[in-house]
Amino acid sequence: MTDLRCLRKEMMLFLRMTAPAGIRRLTDVQVTPGVPLFKSWIFYLGFLPLDYSHITLLSLAPGQGFVEQSPMASMRSWLHEREILAHPSDPNLVVLRDTLTFEPRFFAGLATWLVRRLFTHRHAVLRREMGGT
Template identity: 35%
Template sequence: MSHLVIVEHESVVAAEPADVWTRVTDPAGINDELAPVLAMRMPRRMRGTTVDRVPIGMPLGRALLLLFGVLPVEYDALTIAELAPGRRFLEKSSMLTMRRWEHERTLTPAGPGRTRVHDRLTMELRVPLSRLPYGNELARQIVTRLFAHRHRRLARGFVGRRVA
């Protein structure tokens, strides 16, 4: 029987929330966070736009995930379920390996020129992965490490920038 796996990660970035929001909702910023481990090829419907400008609750298509930017290993059938521009988005999707994938990202001010970035990931593996003895724990470890990596990359993107 499958069960939900929940992973949370939080960090503080040395940038204003508006600047962080611009970066985390832009496909180039998303890919910078994932690099060099993964690259995400956005669905046609999203090309030329950002996460905060897509229709809410409407499937956007499959975003292909490429290991090291070249080898297709997964897809994300993207749907932005909720959006609070400048503060929060909630993606509710499915993937090749996951029956349920939810990514909630929240930005809150953390002092002058600082933003707290909080990610909450909720996932449910598909059969047969969910039946593996340590399948859920392996998924938890992979997602935990991936989002720690993403947060480091996000913070690094603002190093050396002047705060107005």
Template identity: 40%
Template sequence: MRPWLTMSAPRGVGALQLETVPVGVPLGRAWLRLFGVLPFDYDDLTIAELEPGQRFHEKSTMASMRYWEHERCLVERGGSTEITDRITFVPRWGLSWARPVLARVVSAFFAHRHRRLARYFERPR
């Protein structure tokens, strides 16, 4: 997400490793920051389900979202990996009017992430 957006780890959890992430337990508040500096939202992060190397399913709340659900699936397809992100969200009451705009922003954000991931993993190692 850099350089435009960063997300901190919840306070007190240290460096999260997939093998040790508590599932179904609120992990705490992860701050989203513009340019890595300016906090503009937070995610009260909970990993609801986890299959390391294949899938995670996050169910959280945010300052801007009454409900945020993110499921990422990784599927091997003929020597490459297909990434699918499914996002479901419900804005807070004051932002309900903005749902169509938020949907476009979230869609554009994840499309950007997928392009960046594709470029990163296409590089020779």
């Protein structure tokens, strides 16, 4: 959940996000709620500059979840809550829930479709990598 290599794997082939040299995990940086950790450039298809984000966490509980509210060039507002919850019927499984609240600066319908598609892809990658259902 905090490993940037895993985050990149979730997003490829659609997007690639950068981080400063030496930062491999979000926990490599002092997390102060509401204070940006670093600026991340976002590249479409891995090489076309698309956007940037000032990665900002409101909370981080490794193994449980995080709340991210990162200013982005393309969004008036962006709030991403990720929770890792106990599976209701199988103690060997977990439920990953991403809740997104955002307001695009332009092309709201297209932006909403793209974000939905990206997170559908991210969850498919996680299921494949973790052997989930």
